[in-house]
Amino acid sequence: MTAKLVADRTEDLLRTHPPGTTGRHAFLTAQYEAGLAWVHFPEGLGGLGMARALQREVDTRLAAAGAPDGASANRLGYSMGAAVLLAYGTREQQERFLRPIFTGDERWCQLFSEPGAGSDLASVTTRAVRSGDEWVVNGQKVWSSMANISAVGMLLARTDPDAPKHHGLTYFLVDMRSPGVDVRPLRQMTGEAEFNEVYLTDVRIPDSARIGPVSAGWQVALATLMNERVLFNRERPEKGPVDEALDLYRQRAVPDPELRTRMIDLWIRARVQRLGTARAAANLAAGTPGPEGSTGKLAYTHLIQEAYELCLDLLGDESMLYDSYAMTAYSEETFAGRVEHDVRRRFLRSRATTIEGGTSEILRTILAERTLGLPRASHPPRTNR
Numbered sequence: 001m002t003a004k005l006v007a008d009r010t011e012d013l014l015r016t017h018p019p020g021t022t023g024r025h026a027f028l029t030a031q032y033e034a035g036l037a038w039v040h041f042p043e044g045l046g047g048l049g050m051a052r053a054l055q056r057e058v059d060t061r062l063a064a065a066g067a068p069d070g071a072s073a074n075r076l077g078y079s080m081g082a083a084v085l086l087a088y089g090t091r092e093q094q095e096r097f098l099r100p101i102f103t104g105d106e107r108w109c110q111l112f113s114e115p116g117a118g119s120d121l122a123s124v125t126t127r128a129v130r131s132g133d134e135w136v137v138n139g140q141k142v143w144s145s146m147a148n149i150s151a152v153g154m155l156l157a158r159t160d161p162d163a164p165k166h167h168g169l170t171y172f173l174v175d176m177r178s179p180g181v182d183v184r185p186l187r188q189m190t191g192e193a194e195f196n197e198v199y200l201t202d203v204r205i206p207d208s209a210r211i212g213p214v215s216a217g218w219q220v221a222l223a224t225l226m227n228e229r230v231l232f233n234r235e236r237p238e239k240g241p242v243d244e245a246l247d248l249y250r251q252r253a254v255p256d257p258e259l260r261t262r263m264i265d266l267w268i269r270a271r272v273q274r275l276g277t278a279r280a281a282a283n284l285a286a287g288t289p290g291p292e293g294s295t296g297k298l299a300y301t302h303l304i305q306e307a308y309e310l311c312l313d314l315l316g317d318e319s320m321l322y323d324s325y326a327m328t329a330y331s332e333e334t335f336a337g338r339v340e341h342d343v344r345r346r347f348l349r350s351r352a353t354t355i356e357g358g359t360s361e362i363l364r365t366i367l368a369e370r371t372l373g374l375p376r377a378s379h380p381p382r383t384n385r
């Protein structure tokens with residue numbers, strides 16, 4: 001019954017707002033109002049209070065009809081920000097932020113990592129000091145993806161320097177246009193500046209923009225990270241890197257047994273990966289994902305890297321012909337029109353996937369301890385990410 005209701009609503013949406021003649025913003029607004037943004041969210045907040053698994057049916061149907069995708073322009077807000085608001089936000093915060101996340105009116109970024117706090121995230125030193133109804137924030141963040149084109153930052157800051165490090169943190173939403181927020185793009189090896197340094201100097205944040213209780217920032221941050229890993233591992237209707245390698249292999253018709261073996265091995269692993277992702281999605285009834293997100297991210301990101309390595313080997317000498325190293329900082333225009341079709345660019349970008357969102361070393365520790373139940377390392381890792 002619920003599945004039919006969701007399917008009927010999806011067809012109604014497509015009938016009243018045909019993707020071919022409806023603008024992106026108007027379509028996403030209508031999708032949010034129909035409760036089809038996140039079907040497991042409450043009614044009135046982009047959802048229908050239904051099983052999370054039904055969202056996949058909606059997304060697949062809308063993609064087939066050529067509808068815009070709410071996640072693509074605001075990846076961090078859509079997957080991480082919205083989930084954190086649902087779990088820890090007040091009703092006022094949910095009403096204020098969820099709609100513009102989905103419609104793309106407000107892009108979100110993540111202000112967690114610092115020069116001295118990456119894997120060991122609980123060591124953040126950015127300070128937030130209470131001043132009446134506000135907090136005054138000072139510190140430096142780094143590797144903040146899309147911060148230069150974001151409206152809202154998910155900020156992890158230290159509010160109690162005397163407490164043990166995991167207990168002295170609090171989670172805020174910072175308006176990226178506030179006085180004292182200085183965003184400086186950083187160039188990556190693709191030439192693009194996808195991420196940034198963010199300097200925070202006497203930035204004032206109202207207490208109403210605090211997510212969760214004071215000193216409970218670590219729990220909120222962990223929920224953010226678990227949703228981040230699921231992002232990497234989500235089932236994609238579109239072609240993946242292994243399909244791309246296969247297309248290239250067919251075009252080039254390379255008579256090399258070693259390349260052929262690599263191709264077949266990747267294809268098998270991609271199929272297994274897809275089944276694992278589908279199972280994890282089916283198991284995930286609602287709420288915060290567990291360690292399976294970490295396992296999936298670990299497997300998928302290595303698969304991506306190997307697929308692009310194979311693509312470059314298939315290209316042979318042509319793989320060297322990448323000439324776009326000129327620094328390009330994201331702007332609304334370059335972000336919307338960015339060219340992703342060059343497999344050489346994607347090879348370079350894929351190197352970051354085993355670092356961002358938790359490195360493979362850290363994910364192996366999580367897998368060993370939380371999934372396999374192996375004893376903790378005799379010298380416990382200093383990380384807690």
Ligand SMILES: Cc1cc2nc3c(=O)[nH]c(=O)nc-3n(C[C@H](O)[C@H](O)[C@H](O)COP(=O)(O)OP(=O)(O)OC[C@H]3O[C@@H](n4cnc5c(N)ncnc54)[C@H](O)[C@@H]3O)c2cc1C
Pocket residue numbers: 109110111112113114115117118119120142143144145146195352353355356357358359360361362381382383385
């Ligand atoms: C493309 C990209 C986008 C990013 N976007 C964001 C973002 O939007 N917001 C944000 O906050 N951060 C972002 N990051 C930062 C990312 O989360 C960190 O780079 C990552 O957590 C690793 O931290 P680090 O770079 O400080 O490396 P470190 O933690 O210093 O690690 C260095 C090396 O040591 C290893 N290591 C560290 N501790 C251990 C241990 N205990 N056991 C075994 N090995 C260990 C690591 O695996 C790694 O190989 C991004 C990174 C990249 C590459």
